[in-house]
Structures are given as C-alpha cells and as structure tokens.
Amino acid sequence: MRTRYGPWAVVTGASSGIGREMALKLAEEGLNLVLVAxxxxxxxQMAKDLRDPYGIEVRLVIKDLAVEMSVNSLVAQTDDLDVxxxxxxxxxxxxxVFLNSQLEQEMEMLNVNCRSxxxxxxxxxxxxxxxxxxxxxxxxxxxxFQGMPFAAHYAATKAYVQTLAEALYVELAPKGVDVIASAPGPTNSGFSDRAGMKVGKVLSAGEVADSASI
Ligand SMILES: NC(=O)c1ccc[n+]([C@@H]2O[C@H](COP(=O)([O-])OP(=O)(O)OC[C@H]3O[C@@H](n4cnc5c(N)ncnc54)[C@H](OP(=O)(O)O)[C@@H]3O)[C@@H](O)[C@H]2O)c1
Known part of the structure; x- marks a missing residue:
C-alpha cells in the first residue's frame, strides 16, 4: 500500500465511523495521514494515538466541507506532500418526507456529499x-443504485458518487490511477443518528473499511 499509494493519504470524514476505520487501516499499512473533519x-486525539505506535506523520486539516472554497484551502494544505x-x-x-425537508440542510448535504x-x-x-x-x-x-423514497435526496447524492466513480475507474486506469466506490448497506457509525434513520441489521465500520481495499 505504501509503495503503491503512499507515502501520504488524505482521508476526509476521518473523525468517525468508516473514514476513521479507513484511516486506522492506512496507519497500520504505514501511510502518513492528512486527517480531515x-x-x-x-x-x-487520533493523531496522538497514531503517530508513535505506527511511526507515521499525521497532519490535521480542520475543515467544514459544506463551506464554499473549503476544498481549495484543503488542497493547498497538502501541496507540499507526496499524496x-x-x-x-x-x-x-x-x-x-421530501415535502417536509429543510432546503438549507439539503443544500449543505449536497455540498458535503457531492460538491466537495x-x-x-x-x-x-x-x-x-x-x-x-x-x-x-x-x-x-x-x-x-435506485430512487429511495423517504431518503430521496440522500440517495440521489450517492447515485452521483457511484456514477462518477464507475466512469473514473475506466478513464483514469490508463493513467495508473485506481478508483473505487465503496457502497455499503447500513453500517454502525454516527450516520443514522444524524440522518434520523432507523436501521436494522448493520455492518461494522471496520468491515466496510476492510472491503474497500483497492
Ligand atoms: N453508516 C451507514 O449506514 C452508511 C452506509 C453507506 C454509506 N455511508 C457513507 O459513508 C460515509 C461515512 O459515513 P459514516 O457512516 O462513517 O458516518 P459518521 O460516523 O457520521 O461519519 C461522518 C464523517 O463525515 C464528517 N463530516 C460530516 N459533515 C462534515 C462537514 N460538513 N465537513 C467535514 N466533514 C464532515 C464527520 O466529521 P465531523 O462531524 O467531525 O465534521 C465524520 O468524520 C458517508 O459518506 C456516508 O454517506 C454510510
């Protein structure tokens, strides 16, 4: 992993759930991490827990990805790193119910899930x-993978991500760049509380991180 994708990895959503588990697995592989949330x-605390035990460097970028131009500033903070x-x-x-949704919150989700x-x-x-x-x-x-009543806009943001990843997988392969979409079902994390979703059987965030290897 370090030779192929290192020495630095940028992980957004690193403070919780799936992103956090992915960051831990990359630390175990010896990659230096830019943690974003x-x-x-x-x-x-994560940086303290990871630096010495894994002998890696960790840079923190505290960023609200719903905010316009936050990506530019994040990218600038990685310019000096071999990512x-x-x-x-x-x-x-x-x-x-879509009719009851708050447009401002939906726009914020669009900014984080898609635009950033x-x-x-x-x-x-x-x-x-x-x-x-x-x-x-x-x-x-x-x-x-299909329209989802009662999570209509969330599902639409994920259709955007899925479609983008599938196309880039093909376009970027000849350039030596691997692309995958990780598309899990309900996973135990901070997600369902924030989304107000009740979920049944769940995966652990670690199981999702394990299956997302490229
Ligand atoms: N859990 C599931 O059932 C499930 C299933 C399929 C796909 N997914 C997807 O998996 C991804 C990770 O979700 P999770 O389950 O790990 O949820 P989670 O535990 O709630 O983690 C979400 C992460 O995103 C970050 N984040 C949220 N809003 C942000 C903002 N405005 N700016 C910057 N960072 C922000 C959070 O950090 P801060 O709060 O510190 O900013 C946190 O690190 C999401 O894209 C989700 O759609 C989840």
Missing amino acids: RSQAVLE GLLVAAAGFGTSG LLGLTWHFSQRFAQQQRGGIVLMSSIVG
Missing part, C-alpha cells in the same frame, strides 16, 4: 495522473 479534539491516495468518506444523510467530493476528486486526479500513480476511494452507498 470538523471535530478538532477528536482528530488531535498518493484520497479517501473521500465525509458525508451525511437526511431522511423523511467532486472538487477533491478533480484536484487529486490531476495530481495522480501527472505522477502516473494513485488511488481514489469514494464513499457511495447501497441506496445509490
């Missing part, structure tokens, strides 16, 4: 194609 204290892997796991969901993911994918695919080496992991979802 809003929860500064959580990321600071070979992007894990775009930051995201959240909404649920309920697009910006990051665009920037890092340029870098990776130039260096003829890299990997991109985009967090999709099982709900991205």
